Amino acid sequence: MQLELVLQYLVAGLTYGTIYAVVGVGFNIIYNTTGIINFAQGEFVMLGGMTAVTLHRFVPLPLAIAGAVAVTMAAGALVEATCIRWLEKPSVLRMIIITIGVSILIRELALVSWGESVRALPYFTGNEVSSLTLGGVHVSPQVLWSLATCVLIVVFLWFFFQHTSLGRQMRACAANRDAAALCGIATKNLVTLSFVLSAGIGALAGCVVSPITYTAYNIGTGLAIKGFTVAILGGLGSSMGAVGAGFLVGVLEAFSVSLMPAAYKDAISVAVLLAILFLRPSGLFGSGAAARLKTA
């Protein structure tokens, strides 16, 4: 393979990697505060993209995206308030079934309201054919938008968790929920916040990559599986791990296309998932948290 082609695959991999990374990080935010694996995470990405496309018919692009993120955050809060909040110490299995149920519900609602058609936002700058040449590789400006957004999300989350009072409360809640309550922290509200946050970043990522990857009512399930793979691979609970793992899975997939028919692309991440669960349940960078989930 020539170097140029390798780089081209790499860029493609990084683009998909962005969305996997963000979905993985979303899994982690909710897992850390609640111990719940939220399989509706992929639907937030779908909702973000689809809502933005609809809003863009009426308002300029930045407003449409902001609106879509806000709507999706509200959806996240609604999911938490209706399906999670009133449960006292639910089992892991029960939570998984509930979140899968929620994801099916959201998907069907999306099918009813938007139909089956595939949509996309316009390119933020330029169009499908415009490209920048970086070191001999042609890169769509949208790829740079995606990567920049991913960086922005990571920096924002880092700042939020390390340097704000609310972020500190969420870390405390993740470390020890009872002790957090004993400090007078309203832990239930933090659970809502974790759903709102991960819905928000999922929606934002869903908007930014949609010009390249397209979006449709049914993209959520695949993304949830990949995001889950990424979260486990990075070590459940570790956001930085998820970002690294997201790009790794994205790039692996992109290169697999050069070796196998494209139809097998999705099988890659499932194979990776199974391999980790068998060989290294705590993930590449992680500790015992993932192993706990497996036995729970």
Place this chain on the structure above:
Amino acid sequence: MLRLRNVDAGYGALTVLRRVSLHVNPGEIVTIVGANGAGKTTLLRTVAGLVRARGGELVFAGAAVTRLRTERIVALGCSLVPEGRQVFAPMEVRENLLLGAHVQYARGRKDEVARDLERVYGLFPVLAQRARQLAGTLSGGEQQMLAIGRALMARPKLVMLDEPSMGLAPLVVKDIFGIVKRISEEGTTVLLVEQNARSALQIATRGYVLETGRIVLQGTAEELLSNRDVQRAYLGSDLDAENRVAT
């Protein structure tokens, strides 16, 4: 300050506390002694709202708290130092203490937090030295001090301590009891659960004996210290041996 009337509590099908009634007056150190599994921890967790009372009522500082959530009870001024310390292991010592001050921020008493932090560092100088260390890497005794300090940062009216001496070396245990006494002298009411019944009764004003979820005995600390049943069951004195020496 605190009053429990006929409180029942438990987990699932298991009832642990049966019609427990007790009270703590302002300024007192009240201790609860009882064997392993008697329900001491459950009792404190019920007061803190971490376990729901199934019957009876709890009144704290004149407010009915039976159905309140933990964070509301803490905001009213009732703090628990839980069994096994439960510090925020992946966070710095200082962050742990500031989290303890959460209700102070919520009360709009932000300006007092710096002074409270100094007070806690004064009580536990080792915490000041370790301010930037991760709490999980502290020794057991240091973690216990941190857990107590964290609870004090909330400026509680009543602080409940669940076995603060558990697993600590005798010298550290002495320190901890000294600190509890000092906290009480500085105006905070104390409810203390201890395996180490003798030391607890020595600093306490009153005590209750909990047996399989029921209060079976109560009295002033002196009464309990000199009670033969208490001596035999909880103070570890071998009465037969004493009698033999006496005769």
